[in-house]
Amino acid sequence: DAGVTQSPTHLIKTRGQQVTLRCSPKSGHDTVSWYQQALGQGPQFIFQYYEEEERQRGNFPDRFSGHQFPNYSSELNVNALLLGDSALYLCASSLSGLTDTQYFGPGTRLTVL
């Protein structure tokens, strides 16, 4: 039973660039949530995708966008990167209910120089 997978594991970009991170949910899950975790902080909710649409969104600017594909996998795009975007980006998958337990992937560590 495959768990949540994310790619790439590490990424280095420069300010102003754009980045795309990818996530495949746990087998049987149809909902993907994205989180940003800065060093020493808890994960911060970015948004959640269900049925290929953004269902919920946290307090992140429009530079953060996403997509969900028919196979439930998802992408997180960040435009015009800032130094402060350096963080661990976590993808979590769950079943369709809003209160369902979320299972996290290993994350993508993004460094912006």
Next chain:
Amino acid sequence: RKEVEQDPGPFNVPEGATVAFNCTYSNSASQSFFWYRQDCRKEPKLLMSVYSSGNEDGRFTAQLNRASQYISLLIRDSKLSDSATYLCVVGGYTSGTYKYIFGTGTRLKVLA
């Protein structure tokens, strides 16, 4: 006031000790509660959900107090392998959006 607050620690305890963490939350309409464990530079892993009636899983016991808006985690007979950061997670609606709010985590170090 933060939506979910935890004592960051670290809590340094000897092997075999009992340790308890508390977490308070501000949204009285919160609906779901969890404890996650996060090892250094790894992803959070679900430790246990927290129910109003309290629940136990081996050496771990979680409690929810809705009236006082806090949840707790008790670890008995601590092992070296319990050393990690423990994240309190609260789910509920905020401004029409249902989301999970994570605390900053409490670091536990179990010493030999």
